[in-house]
Amino acid sequence: xxxxxxxxxxxxxxxxxxxxxxxxxxxxxxxxxxxxxxxxxxxxxxxxxxxxxxxxxxxxxxxxxxxxxxxxxxxxxxxxxxxxxxxxxxxxxxxxxxxxxxxxxxxxxxxxxxxxxxxxxxxxxxxxxxxxxxxxxxxxxxxxxxxxxxxxxxxxxxxxxxxxxxxxxxxxxxxxxxxxxxxxxxxxxxxxxxxxxxxxxxxxxxxxxxxxxxxxxxxxxxxxxxxxxxxxxxxxxxxxxxxxxxxxxxxxxxxxxxxxxxxxxxxxxxxxxxxxxxxxxxxxxx
Amino acid sequence: xxxxxxxxxxxxxxxxxxxxxxxxxxxxxxxxxxxxxxxxxxxxxxxxxxxxxxxxxxxxxxxxxxxxxxxxxxxxxxxxxxxxxxxxxxxxxxxxxxxxxxxxxxxxxxxxxxxxxxxxxxxxxxxxxxxxxxxxxxxxxxxxxxxxxxxxxxxxxxxxxxxxxxxxxxxxxxxxxxxxxxxxxxxxxxxxxxxxxxxxxxxxxxxxxxxxxxxxxxxxxxxxxxxxxxxxxxxxxxxxxxxxxxxxxxxxxxxxxxxxxxxxxxxxxxxxxxxxxxxxxxxxxx
Numbered sequence: 001x002x003x004x005x006x007x008x009x010x011x012x013x014x015x016x017x018x019x020x021x022x023x024x025x026x027x028x029x030x031x032x033x034x035x036x037x038x039x040x041x042x043x044x045x046x047x048x049x050x051x052x053x054x055x056x057x058x059x060x061x062x063x064x065x066x067x068x069x070x071x072x073x074x075x076x077x078x079x080x081x082x083x084x085x086x087x088x089x090x091x092x093x094x095x096x097x098x099x100x101x102x103x104x105x106x107x108x109x110x111x112x113x114x115x116x117x118x119x120x121x122x123x124x125x126x127x128x129x130x131x132x133x134x135x136x137x138x139x140x141x142x143x144x145x146x147x148x149x150x151x152x153x154x155x156x157x158x159x160x161x162x163x164x165x166x167x168x169x170x171x172x173x174x175x176x177x178x179x180x181x182x183x184x185x186x187x188x189x190x191x192x193x194x195x196x197x198x199x200x201x202x203x204x205x206x207x208x209x210x211x212x213x214x215x216x217x218x219x220x221x222x223x224x225x226x227x228x229x230x231x232x233x234x235x236x237x238x239x240x241x242x243x244x245x246x247x248x249x250x251x252x253x254x255x256x257x258x259x260x261x262x263x264x265x266x267x268x269x270x271x272x273x274x275x276x277x278x279x280x281x282x283x284x285x286x
Numbered sequence: 287x288x289x290x291x292x293x294x295x296x297x298x299x300x301x302x303x304x305x306x307x308x309x310x311x312x313x314x315x316x317x318x319x320x321x322x323x324x325x326x327x328x329x330x331x332x333x334x335x336x337x338x339x340x341x342x343x344x345x346x347x348x349x350x351x352x353x354x355x356x357x358x359x360x361x362x363x364x365x366x367x368x369x370x371x372x373x374x375x376x377x378x379x380x381x382x383x384x385x386x387x388x389x390x391x392x393x394x395x396x397x398x399x400x401x402x403x404x405x406x407x408x409x410x411x412x413x414x415x416x417x418x419x420x421x422x423x424x425x426x427x428x429x430x431x432x433x434x435x436x437x438x439x440x441x442x443x444x445x446x447x448x449x450x451x452x453x454x455x456x457x458x459x460x461x462x463x464x465x466x467x468x469x470x471x472x473x474x475x476x477x478x479x480x481x482x483x484x485x486x487x488x489x490x491x492x493x494x495x496x497x498x499x500x501x502x503x504x505x506x507x508x509x510x511x512x513x514x515x516x517x518x519x520x521x522x523x524x525x526x527x528x529x530x531x532x533x534x535x536x537x538x539x540x541x542x543x544x545x546x547x548x549x550x551x552x553x554x555x556x557x558x559x560x561x562x563x564x565x566x567x568x569x570x571x572x
Contacts (some may be wrong), residue, residue: 034394069390069397075407076369079362103415104355104387105445108320111355121361129389131417131440133447154417159391161419164459170451177450 013148014124015192015218017095019243022062026286027277028242030097030220031061032250033085035070039255039263043077050081051088052266053254057273058092062246065220066123068100082121096123097220101154103129105136113143117151125150127198127220131165134177137195141181144194150218151195153178155210158200158223171206175213182216192218192244201247204233211237211244219245224276225252231279242284249276299434300410301478301504303381305529308348312572313563314528316383316506317347318536319371321356325546329363336367337374338552339540344378346559348532351506352409354386368407382409383506387440389415391422399429403437411436413484413506417451420463423481427467430480436504437481439464441496444486444509457492461499468502478504478530487533490519497523497530505531510562511538517565528570535562 022028033050040046054064066085071078089096098121102112116126117140128140128151140151155178156162156171175197182193196218199210210219219237223229224247237245249272256272257265308314319336326332340350352371357364375382384407388398402412403426414426414437426437441464442448442457452460461483468479482504485496496505505523509515510533523531535558542558543551 034397036393036397037400067390067394067397069388069394069401072401073397075401076362076365079365083362101388101390101415101418102355103417105443107322108353108355111320111322111353111359114323115355115358115361129387129415129417131389131415131451132387132443133445133450133452135447135450136445157391157418159419159422161421164419164421164463165417165451165456166419168454168456170456173450 014095014144014150015194017124018063018218018246019192021093021095022243025059025062026281027060027062028238028245028247028280029061029273029277030063030065030246030248031057031253031273032065032067032099032222032248034067034250034254037073039259039261043074046074047081047084049264049266051084053269054085054088055092056266056270057253058094060270060273060277061094063095063097064089065097065099065248065250067250068098079121086121086123095125097125097127097152098123099127101127101129103132103136105132109136109139113139117143117149118147122147125152125196127152127154129154130174130177137177137181141195149194152198152218152220153195155197156199156203156206158202158227158229162200172213175210178217179214182214187216190239192216196220198222199237201229201234202227204229204236207234208236220248221245222248224249226250231276232283234280235283238284240285242281242286247276247280252276300381300430300436301480303410304349304504304532305478307379307381308529311345311348312567313346313348314524314531314533314566315347315559315563316349316351316532316534317343317539317559318351318353318385318508318534320353320536320540323359325541325549329360333367333370335550335552336540337370339555340371340374341378342552342556343539343559344380346556346563347380349381349383350375351383351385351534351536353536354384365407372407372409381411383411383413383438384409385413387413387415389418389422391418395422395425399425403429403435404433408433411438411482413438413440415440416460423463423467427481435480438484438504438506439481441483442485442489442492444488444513444515448486458499461496464503465500468500473502478502482506484508485523487515487520488513490515490522493520494522506534507531508534510535512536517562518569520566521569524570526571528567528572533562533566538562
């Protein structure tokens, strides 16, 4: 890398902020925002509902995860809305995970990291795809450390066909690399480092393995609700006291009352977020 | 997928357009646009130079490849510039490959495909990351077919550390899947189908293997110039007559005269594109 080595943080702000919010509000829920154009009359309608859902579910959320694909699909108004979503999340005190699954080499990875971990739309953390190789994670890790942010590296995604490429021990090798990166950072026992991992909530039997392989990683567990994962299966992803993991629900919150116009019920979204929060707490020893 | 099956094109417009342009202008060069903020005084300067480079190099290019990361790094003005770049490329008759390396599951992949293969910033083709599994390619393939476009699936990227994840036969498995998808499409012998593949120009010894594994795929070969690949090594990626592959150069064209302000020389960019074109033609039996 062309930049000088940066001092490593002793307690990354993103991981600390999420963990603090988890302890204070007693929630391990990550609210995913996937604003689907076909559920709305127009972009103005989509904008209002998405911001309303964010505000109504914030009291039950440890963090928020806007899915970049749905904002990109709207063109320029989508990127403007993403800035509004991030601004509102900051006002609400919610750490922001941008779900972009970016990955590229060298200076291109640096540009992505600048865009999403330090730029005008920046979140606090970004999901990162490791397909191009472990050295390609470096610009993202450095940007996360420099900005007190975080990244979540895809380790084992929630879909059934992940095995095509992630099987044969690839997920485990990525997990070992995540742990290696986190071991570079100082920090007291029980604190989390900059590099988190995405492990599908749909793989409950693997959660204990990945938890053990990556002791200082926050685990992001997508697939709660619409993708079929149940809160009861997720306990092995957490450390004692219920820290170290975030279970993510998107459709099951934003469109809790169903798909189409009938599903646009902000009160139902808030109730769903509260229910997911309570279900998660119910299966943990707190 | 939720949409009904689409009729398969007999000759996808993107692959046909690139091949036609290759035959007419006798060029196999893909000009990459990587507008780096740190090379310019401000965004207005970046915008003018990027559009100038596109116009000056178009006569020597089979297609253009804007790298989305550099546009994203500029925030909203970057996306507005991307629209201008695409509009200018269309005026110049240049097929557009958007290099975004997107990849996600289900309806999220559909949203990315909508964004970049049919939406307001749409190009003619998009690079796609297969890490999440082969079924996750389907929404991109369907969007490419529906829009007479194309995709380029990452098979073996140009960087040395690609082997961390793409080794152990993964690249070959992805290549077999690309060929399987293309076999679904009708087409005469010697025509190319919707699903191309990215194979680093830096792996000359593998090019014949991947060419044989994916007979109907356009191969996109990044790494010419700045990344160290030489035109002389690329012949095995092409079919007789010099079709079937596109060699991509980015920094070596846009910043042909060097990095920093001294490298902003549009005439040098045009000369570099002409030289890459001629070097490629010189190693092929045409």
